Amino acid sequence: MATLRKQYAVARPVYSEDSFAEDHEKVHRVRKTISLCAFLFSLKSSCDSTRAKKAVLSLLPIIGWMRIYRVKEWLLGDVVSGISTGLVAIMQGLAFSMLASLPPSYGLYTAFFPMLTYFFLGSSRHISIGSFPVLSLMIGAVVTRLVPDGGPSANFPGFEGLNMTQQRVLVASSVTFLTGIFQLAMGLLQVGFIVIYLSDTLVSGFTTAAAVHILVSQLKFVLGLVVPGISGPLSIIYTLEKIFVQITSTNICDLVMSIIIMVIVFIVKEMNDMYKAKLPVPIPIEVVMTVIACGTSYGLNFKDRYGVDIVGKMVSGYEAPIAPDMDVFKDSAVEAFPIAIVGFAVAFSVAKVYSIKHDYAIDGNQELIAFGVSNIFGASFRSFAASTALSRTAVQESSGGRTQIAGLISAMMAMIVTVALGFLLEPLPTSVLGALVIVNLKGMLMQFREIPYLWRRDKPECVVWVGTCLGAILLGLDIGLAVGLGLELLTVIFRAQFPRCSVLANIPGTDLYRDRKDYLNIVEPTGVKIFRIPSPIFFANIEFFKDKLVEAVGFNPLRVLRKRNKAFRKIEKLLQTNSLRNLFSKPTDDSDMNMKDLPADLKDLPFRVDWNAELAGNIGVPRVDIHSLILDFSAVSFLDISALKGLKMVLKDFIRIDVDVYIVSCDVYIIEKLHSCMFFDDDVQTSIFFPTLHDAMLHVLGKHKGKIKGMVVRKTSFILSALCFRV
Numbered sequence: 001m002a003t004l005r006k007q008y009a010v011a012r013p014v015y016s017e018d019s020f021a022e023d024h025e026k027v028h029r030v031r032k033t034i035s036l037c038a039f040l041f042s043l044k045s046s047c048d049s050t051r052a053k054k055a056v057l058s059l060l061p062i063i064g065w066m067r068i069y070r071v072k073e074w075l076l077g078d079v080v081s082g083i084s085t086g087l088v089a090i091m092q093g094l095a096f097s098m099l100a101s102l103p104p105s106y107g108l109y110t111a112f113f114p115m116l117t118y119f120f121l122g123s124s125r126h127i128s129i130g131s132f133p134v135l136s137l138m139i140g141a142v143v144t145r146l147v148p149d150g151g152p153s154a155n156f157p158g159f160e161g162l163n164m165t166q167q168r169v170l171v172a173s174s175v176t177f178l179t180g181i182f183q184l185a186m187g188l189l190q191v192g193f194i195v196i197y198l199s200d201t202l203v204s205g206f207t208t209a210a211a212v213h214i215l216v217s218q219l220k221f222v223l224g225l226v227v228p229g230i231s232g233p234l235s236i237i238y239t240l241e242k243i244f245v246q247i248t249s250t251n252i253c254d255l256v257m258s259i260i261i262m263v264i265v266f267i268v269k270e271m272n273d274m275y276k277a278k279l280p281v282p283i284p285i286e287v288v289m290t291v292i293a294c295g296t297s298y299g300l301n302f303k304d305r306y307g308v309d310i311v312g313k314m315v316s317g318y319e320a321p322i323a324p325d326m327d328v329f330k331d332s333a334v335e336a337f338p339i340a341i342v343g344f345a346v347a348f349s350v351a352k353v354y355s356i357k358h359d360y361a362i363d364g365n366q367e368l369i370a371f372g373v374s375n376i377f378g379a380s381f382r383s384f385a386a387s388t389a390l391s392r393t394a395v396q397e398s399s400g401g402r403t404q405i406a407g408l409i410s411a412m413m414a415m416i417v418t419v420a421l422g423f424l425l426e427p428l429p430t431s432v433l434g435a436l437v438i439v440n441l442k443g444m445l446m447q448f449r450e451i452p453y454l455w456r457r458d459k460p461e462c463v464v465w466v467g468t469c470l471g472a473i474l475l476g477l478d479i480g481l482a483v484g485l486g487l488e489l490l491t492v493i494f495r496a497q498f499p500r501c502s503v504l505a506n507i508p509g510t511d512l513y514r515d516r517k518d519y520l521n522i523v524e525p526t527g528v529k530i531f532r533i534p535s536p537i538f539f540a541n542i543e544f545f546k547d548k549l550v551e552a553v554g555f556n557p558l559r560v561l562r563k564r565n566k567a568f569r570k571i572e573k574l575l576q577t578n579s580l581r582n583l584f585s586k587p588t589d590d591s592d593m594n595m596k597d598l599p600a601d602l603k604d605l606p607f608r609v610d611w612n613a614e615l616a617g618n619i620g621v622p623r624v625d626i627h628s629l630i631l632d633f634s635a636v637s638f639l640d641i642s643a644l645k646g647l648k649m650v651l652k653d654f655i656r657i658d659v660d661v662y663i664v665s666c667d668v669y670i671i672e673k674l675h676s677c678m679f680f681d682d683d684v685q686t687s688i689f690f691p692t693l694h695d696a697m698l699h700v701l702g703k704h705k706g707k708i709k710g711m712v713v714r715k716t717s718f719i720l721s722a723l724c725f726r727v
Contacts, residue, residue, distance in 0.1 A: 504515075660703075
């Protein structure tokens with residue numbers, strides 16, 4: 001049964017852009033320009049109480065949500081959430097600090113200090129601030145490069161008098177400090193939009209590669225092997241080589257304990273996901289297994305009896321702040337910038353998910369400022385780069401957390417462990433931490449399933465994913481990120497440089513035009529060609545535009561013009577011999593005139609040449625079967641200078657062979673640019689521009705009345721009157 005559709009009818013004149021401008025007065029607006037005077041004036045005018053209040057609320061988002069805080073409804077949930085998140089943050093801090101090639105106790109610093117400043121400056125109410133495995137691994141790459149396991153450290157004056165652990169802590173904190181400076185600078189410069197250049201596909205491929213690096217880096221702990229840290233291109237290959245060379249020296253106790261823990265944690269995590277609607281809080285299985293492993297290791301003396309590596313001496317309390325090392329700044333600036341970008345991109349994407357879910361706004365620039373200050377503050381107290389982890393944030397939100405009070409409580413729990421309970425973790429085997437890291441990689445490693453989906457849906461996106469992942473795995477995370485950005489840029493260039501152009505035709509009885517290849521009942525008017533390019537036209541694709549246009553119309557206008565000029569010279573010779581009787585379709589009334597007096601210009605001949613007819617004297621000219629060409633610019637967002645020159649040449653080529661060219665649905669700012677660039681002349685005039693495709697088609701129908709066949713005009717005879725159109 002056919003669906004009853006509403007009808008509409010519009011009666012109006014056929015408009016060109018010129019006639020539309022005559023009938024409808026346009027408001028002339030002054031565009032805003034960036035200048036120092038304008039900036040100072042706006043700054044001066046904005047210094048009133050209302051704007052100052054708004055600026056304070058923007059800089060300190062805590063004021064906004066504290067004013068609406070519902071103590072009776074939210075406080076209990078925040079406390080429970082803070083305790084649950086704190087337990088997870090402690091375990092992840094211990095484990096992820098090993099990725100940064102630092103003692104486990106420094107992971108507790110990262111779970112505490114950055115959260116203190118983010119509590120006041122962060123605009124997200126749900127993300128859990130602390131260590132993130134990808135950032136930890138990127139920090140660890142710098143640490144092992146400057147302070148390697150089996151070789152001399154970098155020759156920096158700041159390293160004098162420090163042991164290896166102290167040097168590594170200094171490197172990690174200095175890189176984190178520089179990362180914070182980059183983030184703070186980007187936030188103050190209002191460039192939070194930079195995250196849009198990291199597409200979901202690129203981030204997915206990058207984090208998957210990071211998961212592979214993390215997995216390989218933790219194998220030495222799970223197997224109980226001594227493998228020095230390696231950084232740089234192909235480091236993952238060299239690390240695997242060293243692991244397999246020593247595979248026969250695997251510590252069986254470490255391996256068995258790791259397998260048991262990974263299996264149990266995996267099963268319980270799956271149960272948490274299956275029954276999350278029924279569980280008030282997720283089962284903290286990592287904490288349970290850590291406690292059991294600590295007790296078992298201490299009771300059975302794993303270290304002496306089985307040679308198991310343990311966490312060892314934990315730092316009790318907090319040390320005095322330290323200043324970053326300038327030599328580390330100079331040497332690690334190239335690596336610190338990607339760390340800043342990745343840390344912010346991951347945190348912002350997670351924060352955006354929960355802000356949409358709970359209906360509040362987050363500010364990307366404010367998040368950059370918050371993370372920048374947090375990393376600078378944390379680095380001063382020996383923590384390493386902080387961001388968020390999706391699993392930890394999920395625990396904070398699902399266990400009832402409503403605000404960052406939950407995050408503050410989780411930071412307090414990390415402080416309690418650092419100050420008072422750290423000694424209880426000293427017998428914990430490092431293989432347990434490695435196992436916990438590996439089992440938490442499930443989400444990132446499962447992203448490999450996106451490859452077949454992307455291949456079926458969008459092959460260029462699949463290339464970006466695979467290229468980013470392989471580049472980051474083989475060349476390192478910093479170079480891999482650059483490779484991914486390069487591939488992403490290439491896909492954008494490819495899509496813009498080689499768009500899917502089409503020839504449009506009319507849906508009978510309507511003012512709708514669609515690709516003629518996509519529909520069965522569609523009409524292409526005789527003598528009219530409608531060409532659409534769904535892309536900006538610029539220097540890189542203007543030649544592609546020309547080629548596709550020639551392919552669409554079926555002839556090259558420049559070649560036709562040259563052939564006609566050649567034929568014109570032959571006609572001049574035939575004029576001298578008085579043998580032109582069959583050449584022309586319309587003789588003049590004065591057939592006995594003197595042929596020698598004929599003008600040299602073909603347009604001024606007293607005859608009209610039918611170039612599509614069979615011409616005498618072996619004169620061959622390509623046929624031109626169209627009299628009108630309509631260019632649909634509805635999807636053209638801009639034209640550059642090279643494109644303007646190329647477009648003007650194309651228009652003139654068609655006009656010179658008597659093909660009328662019309663441009664429809666052109667953006668008003670493009671038309672203004674054409675005027676400012678002196679685009680129009682005697683040949684290319686403003687009258688060729690029409691506001692809609694149907695306006696141009698009605699104009700063509702009226703101009704070539706009786707010559708166009710194929711378009712359904714008998715059923716809609718009112719179209720020819722150009723007074724209205726109906727659907």
